[in-house]
Structure formats: C-alpha cells, structure tokens
Amino acid sequence: MRISKLFINQQIADHPLARSIRARLDVPSEYVQNARQVHAAVASAPDPVQSGKEILYLTRNRGAFFKRCPGTRHYTCCDYQILHFGTFCYMDCTYCILQTYFHPPILEYFVNHEDLMAELDTVLAGKTVLRIGTGEFTDSLIWELWTDLSKLLIERFAAQQHAVLELKTKTTAIEKLQNLNHNRKTITAWSLNTSRIIRTEERATARLSARLKAAARCEKWGYPLAFHFDPLIIYDGCEQAYARVIESLFSHVSAENIAWISLGALRFVPSVKTVIQKRFPDSKIVYAEFIKGPDGKMRYFKPLRINLYRKIIACIRNHAPDVVVYLCMEDDEVWQKALGFKPDDIGGLPHMLDMSAARVCHLKPI
Amino acid sequence: MDSKSSDGQPGSENSSPDSDSVAHADTVALTEINAKDATFRITTRRQVEDLLDTIQSLGLLHPPVLIEDSSGYSIVCGFRRIAACRQLGWKSITARIHKAGADRFEIARLAIADNALQRPLNLVETSRALNLLADTSPDQQQFKEAALSLGLPISPSVVPKAREICRLALPIQDGILSGTINMSMALELGKLDAAVATALVGFFIQLKVGLNKQRELLLLLTEIAKREDVSIQQLIAEKPLQNILQNTAIDRAVQRQNIRSYLRQRRYPAISKAEADYQKRVRQLNLGKQIQLVPPKNFEGTTYALTLHFENRQDLSNLNKRIEKILGHPALGEILKR
C-alpha cells in the first residue's frame, strides 16, 4: 500500500483521531473544505481510480453509520447490517464494484468515532440477533495500520450477547486482534479464491495460503470464522481449483468454528465491465457467458452458476457436512438446485444465519 | 477541391475576403510544383479522367492556387487540375500565387472554401478541413467562426471525433468513403491495431453488412479474440469462418446469418445451446400459429408466458384442447425442468 497524500477536512483538523492518523502516516497533508476538492485532485490523474487508492481523505460522517445490506427483491439477501466507517480500498481487485460507486472513488475515513459508537449503542440496545459487518464499502482490516477501530468495535461487541460483528478481509492484518477480549462476538472472515484468481484478479491482496494461515491464527485466538467464496469465477479448470482451496481451508481450520460459508458467483453492474477493460486489459473475466439479470447486473448464465455451486457445495460437504453454506444474491431455483432447499424451507436466510451465529458465537438473544 | 472549377464553374477563391489581394497570377513550370505536399489537400478524389477532356479543349478556366515554399510551390487549390495537366503532358500552367509569408489561416480557408462551398464534403474531407483550420487558426474563437462560415461542424462533441477520421489507417478511411462504415464504427476500429482494422473493414465489405450488425460482429470477434488469446485476423482466417465466407453458392443474407450464428455460438456456447434446445422442444410441442410460449428472459427467471390468439369461443375452445395436449407432452416437462 502506498498512501502518498493525506487530505483532511478543515472541520476535523483538530480531531484527535485525525491528528493521530496524520502522525502515523507521515506523508504530505492538505486541508480541504470539502470532498469535492479531493475528488477534483484525483479526477485529473491518468487513472483516477488508482489515484483514489493512493490518497486518504479524513472527514466526518454526517449521515448514518448503519445501513441495510442493499439486496434486491429478485434475489435472496442475507439481511445483514452494514457499519459504514470508511470507503474504498488500497487493494486492487479487477471486479471491485467500488471502482464505479463514487465519482471518482477515494479512500475516505470517518474520524468521528464518538458518533459511530453512540449509534452503535442505539443499534445494540435492541435485543434481537443482529449480524453487522464492515466489509461492504471497504475491506474491514485495511485500516488497522492507522487506526484502532477494530479494537474499539470488538470490545464493544464483546460486552453484549445478541449481536455479532463480522470483519471481512483479503488481508492478513490481524496482529492487533490478538489478546483482545472478543467474547466470540466478532467473526473474522476471509474472502477466498483460487490462487490463479488471486494472482490475476486480486492485486495487492494477501495470497491464499497467507489468508488461511491468518484465519488459523484467529481461530487459535478463539475467534469464530467465516469464509466467502465471492466472487466465484468460472474458467477452465476452476472446479478443481476451488476444490483445492476447500481442501486447504479445512486443513487450516476446523468446521465447528465456522459460522458460515457464502458462495456468490461473479456479478457486476455493466459499468464495471468498461472499467475492467480499461484498467485491466489483460483480465478475461468479463468475456465469460453473462446475461443481464432482472436487477440489471451481469451474471453468469444460470445453469453455469448452478453447476459450479453444486460442485463446490459437494466439496464443502465432504469436509464439513454440517457447516452453514449459503448463496449470496440467488433466487429460489438456484437454492433448490444447488443446495437442495429454498431459504423459506428453513425459515429464511436471515433466520438460518442468525441461528448459526447464535450457535457458533454463543449468542443469548432475549 | 477542384471538381467544379475544372468543369468551368466559377472557382471559389474569391469567397475568402482578402485572399486575392495578396495573390498574383504567373506562369509556373509544373516541375516547380511539389505535388506531394498535401498540407492543403481537402479532396479525397484522386482520378482525373473526368477533367482531361475539358482541360484539353478549353484550357484551365480557373487557375489553381499555389503558395511559395522553399523549393518552389505547394498546391492550395487545384490538386486534380494540376495532376490532369501533368497527365496531358503540359510543361507549365498559369496559377495564382501567394507569397511564402501569406497568412496560413487565410490560405487554409481558401483551400477549404474551394471544396466546401461547391459540394458537400465527405467525412474524410470534413476531417481534413477541420484539422487544417484548427492547425492554422490563431485561436478557438476564430476557428469556430471560420468553421461555421465554411459549413463545417462546430459542436464540441463532434469536432474531436471528426478530426480523428483523417488520422485513421487508410483502409478505414476507404471504408468510410465507400459507405461501408460510419464515423462511430471508424473510430471504434481506429482503436485497434491497423492490421486488425484493415482485416475487419475487408470482412465488412465482403459481407456487405449493415452498420448495426457491424457493431455486433465486432463485439463478438473482439471478445472471442480476447478470451481465446487469438488475434481477430486469425479468427477471420480460421476455417469455419472462411468456409462460410467462401461459399458463393449461398445468398449473402444467409452468409451473414451463418457468420453471426457461428460467432454467437462460439462466444456464448452454453446460452446458444440452451436456446437451441428450447427451440427444438418448442417445435416438438407443435404449438401452431395461435399459441406462443415465451421463456423467461435469458432463462434467468422462472416464469414462462403463454400467449393465445383467437377470434371467437370456438377458437378458444380449440386452443384449450391443444393446451391440454401440450400439458401432457414430455417436451413441456423438459422445458420446465431446465
């Protein structure tokens, strides 16, 4: 990672966290009135997306820190809550949707943790099972170098009994998680892919073996785990390659500590294709057999998805017959053909995940 | 620039206000005229046969316009007239001559006016004219005013694209001139390697394929080539495509359809197979003209639509019986099982 410049919103110039990040980063910094100035600074670069990964903008979140997972009515959603504390990422996955989310995207971090924690207190005040994740608009752990937010969150979740925090990453930035009192209320989760896809499509991310070793260490420290095979990418030999990943996964961690494994085949809004073609001309992932789904996203032709899911699920079941496996953003037909049941058969996907969280993370909802 | 002048129509040199004031008429040896300097060349026409008779019988009614350069003269107006005179074996011509230091913007306008005010410019000529004007105009405002007065496009969304055209590989420009490809396709092809673009223009010309289908074929070819790590030229040269292209026994429309089907199957094998299987089963159902079965879009959803066309109760009742039959047909089971 190479942050070359820090932009600080004038209004939080004196915020202790802004000062601390500035001290830790040791790069030139500039005070700005608003995000527009930062966007303008990166927009003129030859590759604004890359440029947005090399600057860091510190500001205050004026909106809500919590959002619902942006599911669509056409596909089954996991009904997860997103804790939005920052956006974008210094890693560089070809398929990353964040490349098109903002215009242009910039690495942005909200320093008003006092507001975040107050909102979290309100969210946690309810007593039903909640699953909260931070890896929707960014990678959960890339911020560990400059901030102590994970510690703050993990300890806050440890102090209650009905909600779990999921930290989802492609890094190995787990050092600061050791020795924290997590009370099994934080799930450390990794996105997994085949070594070939990691090498060709997930630039600057940790290698597969490093991710699995990090997961094993977290398990050793008592953290529950989760894994996301998302995006599954179809290529010649991918089934065998995913089988090898699964084998390797279960040689590093034990199934009983896994809260869930999700599977999601590559999907993208059409504008991502243009970005991939421009930024990653050697990538071939957009030239597979995609159709436009009812939600407007490009997805693999359904029988191809079902076929891959079936093979991967069979492989997971071989190693871990009881682990909870779910499909991300798929419809009933795909569930039925790939998993042998529909979400409604088991009370819905959110219920299935809540039950698993309760079991693996020892939740005691009221 | 010379089509009308040479036919005895008035030349348009006078349309540029101050141009005459600095030009003088003189007799110039053809050997002193540098015909290779195309700085002011707007016309894309090269043949001169249509001018030979007129010039031979009536002489040069409208003298070409030249500008002095370090070794003699460059042509401003009259490229074809001068070429015709050479072909007729003339040794010298009478021309209007501008001094080497003449205002280049003024001279550029003269060269463009000589063409643009006599006939509609084609895309390549428009491109040349815009570039000439842009290269010589002192500022953007004067460029715009001059372009407007010469009937050239001035829209900021069009000018940069139009200027690109005359920088494209010659086969692409020829494709435009022959009406095979339009501007946006030309620009698309311009992004490709010149050899690939040339191969594609040839492919489109051979197939006589319309502009819409060109886009589809280009996309299919590009994506197959990318995925399979082959060049587009290789793809076109491969046996399956060549077999279709060289099969002169089939109608051109069928040839186009076969090419499209072949490329689509290669780009989307699973989808094409599913579509073909679906069509086969629908045929087995023997629905007739009054019943249409529409599958979910892209086979992504699970809802099929059945449309019935009938005129009266009896019709509907007959269709009802047909539907009963369809319900029991194994092909329907196959369709719904997917």
Ligand code: SF4
């Ligand atoms: S790790 Fe996640 S957030 Fe970062 S670039 Fe890859 S997909 Fe985007």
